[in-house]
Amino acid sequence: MIEICVNGTEYQVEKDQTLLRFLRDVCKLKSVKDGCSEGACGTCHVLIDGVPQKACGPMISMVQGKEILTIEGFTEREKEIYVRAFGEAGAVQCGFCIPGMVICAKGLLDVNPKPGREEIAWALRNNICRCTGYKKIFDAVELAAKYLREGESEESAYSWRLGERVPRIDVREKVLGYGEYVDDMEVKDLAYGSAVRAAHPRARVLSIDKSKALAMPGVLAVITAEDIPGTLEVGHIVRDWDTLIPVGKCTRYLGDAIAIVVAETPELLEKAKKLVKVEYEVLQPVTNPYEAMKEDAPKLHEKGNLLAHKHVSRGNAKEAIENASHVLKQKFATPWTEHAFLEPECAIAMPDDDGVLIYSTDQGVYATQHECAPMLGLPNEKVRVINKLVGGGFGGKEDMTVQHHAGLAAMIVKRPVKVKLTRAESMIIHPKRHPMDMEFTLGCNDKGEIQGVMAEVIADTGAYASLGGPVLERACTHAAGPYHYENFEIDGKAYYTNNPPAGAFRGFGVTQTCFAIEMLLTKMAEVVGISPWEIRYRNAIRPGEVLPNGQIVDNATALVETLEAVRDVYEAHPYAGLACAMKNAGVGVGLPDYGRCIIGVKNGKLHIRSGASCIGQGLGTVLVQMVAQTTGFARDDMIYDASNTIDAPDSGTTSGSRQTLITGEAARRACELLNQALESKTIEELEGEEFYGEYLAATDALGADVPNPVSHVAYGYATQVCILNEDGTIEKIVAAHDVGKAVNPLSIEGQIEGGVIMSLGFALTEQYQLEECVPKTKYGTIGLFRAHQVPQVESIIVEREGLNVACGAKGIGEITSIPTAPAIAGAYYRLNGKFQTTLPLTDTPYERP
Amino acid sequence: MKNKVPRFVARVYCKGCEHSQPDAEGKDCTYGCIGCGGCVESCKLHAITIGEHGAAVVDEKKCVGCGLCIKACPQDIIHKVAADHSFQPLCSNRDAAAAAKKACDNSCIGCRICEKNCPMGAITIEGNHAVIDEELCTDCGFCLVKCPRGVIEDVRGLICKNR
16 A cells, blocks of 8 residues: 655555556646656646646656645645746746746755845756747746745736737636646546557568457557548648558558557557557668659659749849859758647547547647548548647647547447657657758859849658748748848759658748748858848848848838847957848738637637637637727636637637638727727627637739739838847847737747747757668657756847738747757857858857767 | 856765675675775865765765865765765776676676667777766766666766666
């Protein structure tokens, strides 16, 4: 008998298990998050006799007699203080790491009531956060310490209007850990499903023997391709992704599912999976795009290995470069990157009348519906999807990873089924950032004015299309940079290989080509004899000018202001590097891009409903502020409902930095209708009514035959500066971002700090190693920046009017990550004279052995 | 990349064992603590004592990491480490597996189980012996949980396999 005390309650238990499983499954303490169960992420920290410790390692027998404390066991005062502090500091984004952070904060503050920043950072060193860049979490711990020492100050009276630094609306549930992510749900009669994955990246499946697994007591089903009622394939844009690989077909990567086993318990499930015997004919995998493009390469998909070919051309780049005074030509390469969101993929599905209900953590409930329904043989409306809290996405949760499997399993066993990826599975399965090989040619005149740019891009899009086509397109359209010149030609190709799929990743291809063009500009400045700042200032796009893609930019274009904002800090430091970037807000290029929002009046309150995922970026707070601004209603009179396909209209995927602008404008339009109604009626008289706002972000197709096509409804612009110390460590990153109208500056700073630190990893430390298409990197060995290693990040928010939708607000989600790597590489170039063309950079103090 | 660590302490990389002196079973580790007391004498803060198994033990609450004991140790088995790095293989034996096993009940035999289970890639086997890279370690304790010899200890005493 094991005796253990949790939050003051004594437990006596027979079965030994890990502390994490005991706390979550037996004690039902859901603040203790399961982010990896391999000791790497820190989301499961608890206090053992007052000392923070990850709960996924020790068995409960090893902590017998100890006192375990989770957030549920905090005093009411402590709870209130941490909610206040984390909210006011803007420390909470996706929220999945937050309870672990709070635990480590308490562990520190109980013994050190007035810690310094370094002590706070050290205390949080074992907790990964992928959203915030840690800075605002340090702020929160400092603030909590102050409140604990001195008592809480009076709470601010927020108006919730645009421009106010309000705390996120979901802070309380995320800090105290009662907010539900899918894995936290308690569902009656729940069964557990998991897929047997491919043993080889490329192999023909010869046979699948389910008999032994099926014979095992507690196994409910072993589902293979022939059990699928509808189409075999799913896919975000191109339906090329086999739900399960049928006998006779080939696997395309190690993440391919062969059979889904459904069992009564997770333990039985693991045993049963081992009993499914799959015979393969092992084939040589296609390991990179150069092998894939060979004529005799095996065709990984019916249409061949070329997923996408994009050619963007305006003016005459070849001639302009030939006539230019200075020409630079250079090859660049950027690596695979793993999103490393803290919450692994998880879905729970259940039979629902004659359809299926899926609880998901993803970036678009309607995308999940549209992908799953044909596979399940159901009309769209019979696949209902509800978003639970989403523990980070960054592009990595746009595809089907577990949702479709859960839906299929629930339909077949006619019971609720949970499918959750282990962290190791997550590392293999969801699409990554495309590695790209690029060759750029840049021609300038004697003044450093760009005359023409030519480029070629080769992308490895891995096993499935995912969003590979649009990512390549965005990489190409943005390769020109945010500059004013006319002659531009780029040719990009994305090839299928047997690597994990590559898809959306914050920056959407632009992160890669921005590195190339910005590095060349830095070098060109030297050739021309002007500063890297000056060359950008001379070429920077200004309102009314024409981008290389032909679009005339609007009055909200503030690239020049971002450059001016960093000029002094750049010029004051000898080892500073800088880079500029632009990033579209919205899907653009002529595709139908709708924002939709319903404001419903219920019990006198405004219910804000939109099928648009909040993945931690703070969409709910943005919409509440938009509605407060437009209607004048108080925060307490509004309720933001989670994204779903049941009563929230389709507002597209959280992708392309689009939600603030596109769903924001839809919400604003719904408010306008409400305001009109309120002119003649009271809110009580409007009880039960709904106001529907819709916004189509109309654009022109790529290559449209118009003089100045509008590719995107808005672009955000940015300049970032990296400042190095003499010893090569980074002193700070200064990031100036043009956001149009800042809806919530606190949230914007959080996005900037998080985006910058994410790309600090991209530039300096992160890896996702593949050997013969087999991923070799674990969550813990990616090289994610830890709390005690991050430099300062200073955000400069540049506001400028001119965008006539969404109260002038542009998206900020992706651009924060785009210019960071070339700014850092530019700084090292000044420090050590080594011009680097591949990432991560070498010869830095951050380089890993 | 050097981290700014709040506090360093001295730690003795040997737990001793009932057989730390040559005995009838012939157990005799030449690498471990010999209980000479040099460190005890060198410590101005009286932070070191000789423990029940004949090996020196540092009271990490008293220790300030001055390093005098490290200089005084003839066996070279006291190291300066960040106090917060809780999980450590407290053994200095560098013999191959069979000899190490013979020499002491608490010896590291270089079996690599901790290395395989470390999520961070922080553990390597050097000289038949587990070494944890403090920069990479995130104190999860998987190494302690998986160590078949009980070599890896939680110096805070929170997690203990033989409770």
